[in-house]
Amino acid sequence: MYFSSDNASPAADEIMSAVLEQNTGHAKSYGADEPMQQVREYIRELFEAPAAEVFLVLSGTAANALSLACLCPPWSAVYCHELAHAEQDECGAPEFYTGGCKLVLVGGAHGKIDPEELRQKISNTGVLGVHNVQRGAITLTNVTETGTCYTPAEVAGLMDIAKSFGLRCHMDGARFANALAHLGCTPAELSWRSGIDVLSLGGAKNGLLGVEAVILFDPSLSWEFELRRKRGGHLASKHRYLSAQMKRYLEGGLWLDLASRANIRADQLARGLDALFPDPLLHPVQANMVFASLTRDRHRRALECGAEYYLWPHTQSLDGDPDELVSARLVCSWSTSEEEIVRFLDTVS
Amino acid sequence: MYFSSDNASPAADEIMSAVLEQNTGHAKSYGADEPMQQVREYIRELFEAPAAEVFLVLSGTAANALSLACLCPPWSAVYCHELAHAEQDECGAPEFYTGGCKLVLVGGAHGKIDPEELRQKISNTGVLGVHNVQRGAITLTNVTETGTCYTPAEVAGLMDIAKSFGLRCHMDGARFANALAHLGCTPAELSWRSGIDVLSLGGAKNGLLGVEAVILFDPSLSWEFELRRKRGGHLASKHRYLSAQMKRYLEGGLWLDLASRANIRADQLARGLDALFPDPLLHPVQANMVFASLTRDRHRRALECGAEYYLWPHTQSLDGDPDELVSARLVCSWSTSEEEIVRFLDTVS
């Protein structure tokens, strides 16, 4: 009953095998390895983007911060949802890599940026000219931090606003495969066709040992990205071990299979809770994360029986009225079993 | 006949197995995994440093730059050899992570910092007070970039100079195991007992998939290091795959075994060249790198027969008088075979 995070799950066997297979003889270092060629080709094909450039890095934080640094100068406003990983969970990496940009927070229900508030905040930026930070870039997360998915139309709506002000657009796709699996659209539809210039395509949360791809739909950003990656210490020398993971991930639709498994488990969990309690879900469950309210008593029982997950937001506590509702985040991964779901529902029911 | 770089070699089988073994069930993320506990214990024991703190990162550039950033403020002079990796091969990562320090280059034969020049350069720093950058830190590389090793006494000599000016000291130990294997001293003797405050302990060049440890002999730097690592995007989420490598590396002396294998091959290669040609070696061969001069003609023959290595420095070329001597760098790794050495010597003889 492990629901703390999808990054605590193991790597998929297929991925492990692919890494092992790469472990023969010498290979060119720093990204000149053969499997990286294939990663590039796969992504260009899967995303219908023959000119796209692809780079691998070792963390989502690096993927996001390096991307933003290529999209806007240091005196920029970067618009993001107030719950965004880039704002909340990266210890200021975007500020560090951009050389001191300002994250401008936008609200919106269920982790999605509110279009009108976005328009307003962009519009209000830089009205005093040189005295203000300038309109820079936008970053949105899909799957969002509350487990919902922007549709291609929703992405396009926000990107249209951003583009109307000349902004460039980044998507934090740490769980991009989960969004695709839910929406059933194509990778192109959910990225560059909707206006995304740079995509962080996650792997670690979905069955890899730890690799993320950055896809530059505008290849003119490539050289700058490469230099920033190296300068940030994110150019792996024995790069083949990264490529091997990403290559296998994209082969035969494995990335979507793994994501579907996680999504299905979250759906089972959500339906189960919904059947047991009145209105327990805080957000629509559209990917692999369930945000639900249970009484402190039920939480305590679950945790005592070995369930692992976080109260959400973290500022809540199990101390207090046992009948009061307290919210929690339950994350499923590709390796979550049906049995775990059933057992958890049993425990809290 | 692959001598381009030790980072093109595969991972050792023992390391691969250790990674595979870790791939079961969930594990705490971000460094709270169990094997990391053991890494910490191993290092404290091997280095006789019970208070040392240990962190893993994914590249040597990150290890060096994060370390230097913890040792000195942005307005610092960082003293290093003019051939140092930090100066030559990191695209300015030390400048980036420190917030704009100035690398002050010191010469010295065979890649080793000349003590008198060091003393002079430190002494000349900051004499105009606030108008100058201030004395910051020193970094030295062992094994050096020319394949020689500082002895503990040599390290201590330089560190004494540095300490007399109040500087803190970093060692770039990308090939630290090779230095230990050559010198036969203890890890403590070559690090903190000689005055080193922070050590980048390499793994990628010596049989790992790609992990480096940073050892803080002064544990008061820990929290700052952790924040800088996270902010730089170098805190791996599925950290157990890093820990697994480093743990196995240090178990049963594997790190020294692998390094010895590489050193032995380099020694064979050096002896072979020395027997064939008059004075071919540019630097004493004390680890796994051989710098040798051969005629253009012999280089051409070797490369045509499939040998891979770099002319060194890179500004040299195979175009020109075929009988002229041109220097090259030949790097052996743990996986270099005796047969490769024999074949190479045959080819160039």
Add this chain to the structure above:
Amino acid sequence: MYFSSDNASPAADEIMSAVLEQNTGHAKSYGADEPMQQVREYIRELFEAPAAEVFLVLSGTAANALSLACLCPPWSAVYCHELAHAEQDECGAPEFYTGGCKLVLVGGAHGKIDPEELRQKISNTGVLGVHNVQRGAITLTNVTETGTCYTPAEVAGLMDIAKSFGLRCHMDGARFANALAHLGCTPAELSWRSGIDVLSLGGAKNGLLGVEAVILFDPSLSWEFELRRKRGGHLASKHRYLSAQMKRYLEGGLWLDLASRANIRADQLARGLDALFPDPLLHPVQANMVFASLTRDRHRRALECGAEYYLWPHTQSLDGDPDELVSARLVCSWSTSEEEIVRFLDTVS
């Protein structure tokens, strides 16, 4: 009828004379001049802070950003009011000088930080440890951006909250003299006795040609401040011309006299408007700024008759219903004449 900004006013005659007097013969450069000695003594005496260190810079933005950079590391949250100059009007200077801190915005009526919201926001910072930016420093502005003044008790209340979390405290006192003139308290009461560690003491808006003092009540920050000032290009070579201004400013209470003149004019203006219209004032008028709502028609008339001032916020416009109320900011300076006030009131009445 010039009410656009107090930084458009001329320098006071006394200040000009003091600059002229300094213009004889050679003087030590870079702050070693004699009048700077006196500035230091005056400030220590006026602020009853014999250990305080004082530095001069040429802009309020530099004063604020350099101060914050000395108070917290790059991975910090800096708490400020959402209207703060540091947030709104400095083009990201605090982010630049700190190396990428994050400004955390706190609301509150009339430009004053709400204590409970402050406590909440500090409390919520860093709860996920290394994944978050850390609690850094607080900066508050007195006179606030809406023309109100924090009392010493109000400052102390906020500083107590900040100190209970270990934060250090900065005050942006671009109009500190105006606050003193309104409150009638001592400089010490409004600064270090209320918990302020570093004060930006403004001069340019109150009769100088352009000098601000930074007062470090904690002298241990001095050397770092000096290095940051030099590195930022803010150490003036012919420093005596700065010292001369600040010295004369503080002599015989000139700073308070000039501030009082400005405050009195604002008070006259406010009373006048209050007599003419129902509830025209948006904020209590406690210093030299009046925020008032007038009909578009009256604004148009005033501007046509030569009045100069800004609609506030800037996003408002004179286009639209002539009877609709639109708000504006009217700033008085030491040089504003009673006649200007009378004429303005006449014009809009």
Add this chain to the structure above:
Amino acid sequence: MYFSSDNASPAADEIMSAVLEQNTGHAKSYGADEPMQQVREYIRELFEAPAAEVFLVLSGTAANALSLACLCPPWSAVYCHELAHAEQDECGAPEFYTGGCKLVLVGGAHGKIDPEELRQKISNTGVLGVHNVQRGAITLTNVTETGTCYTPAEVAGLMDIAKSFGLRCHMDGARFANALAHLGCTPAELSWRSGIDVLSLGGAKNGLLGVEAVILFDPSLSWEFELRRKRGGHLASKHRYLSAQMKRYLEGGLWLDLASRANIRADQLARGLDALFPDPLLHPVQANMVFASLTRDRHRRALECGAEYYLWPHTQSLDGDPDELVSARLVCSWSTSEEEIVRFLDTVS
């Protein structure tokens, strides 16, 4: 007998009067003042550069560092003479403003960059691609730090090398007027006609209270420069007091008159020393600085009689053999009198 530095001299009376004249009524702040319009026109005319953009800042360090930041990205090599002010005397300001560039030091006699060494160092930069910092910009100082002047042909020779590698070029003209006065060429010949893209045009060392102009011959850099200036805290609010100085400086050739006065005094001093001693001069005296060797005994006598100047380099000392020669820097300014020169020569003879 004040020869320590030209920045210890007073402001010229004409400049003071011009500042006083500006002190009437309100004036637009932040560079929108009227005299700034005239500064712009004067410079465009004097430099025969109708499209040039001009900005004022308050220190030479700011002028240089902001200029370099606009000319190259953070991962750049900036080539400069090893004695350059940017390298020696700015506490790392170029590194700070550029976000961590690397100053690559080039030697050369009499403070002038050696063309062949420059070509070599540029040529050797970036040969390992992404692993290295990249070729960025060049900065040269005219008048040099040793008091010599590059001729337009010499500047053009260096700039041709730089341009052949695609570099952009900055000139630190802290004493540009002194160079013009010596060379008798036009401002255009010594700047953009010789390949300079950005010029720091000094004022503080030559009779102003403290203003430097930055001239962008490529106006496409303007907006970035403006943002960097504001973000660095170098946009003066009461800007008219800067403009007034620079406007008067350029009117009627005052800048060249003042510089000539300083040059003439240095020439007198040099000739006098040359007549007294065998070969006392270390560098050709081409502007307002004299570098000369005298015995310790003579130095001691001079200093005892009230002369003020620095031994140069600073690491020298008056302690030691009284008959040994020790070198010193003697700087004349517009305000140095003939009597001072005569008296000094008397004293040391």
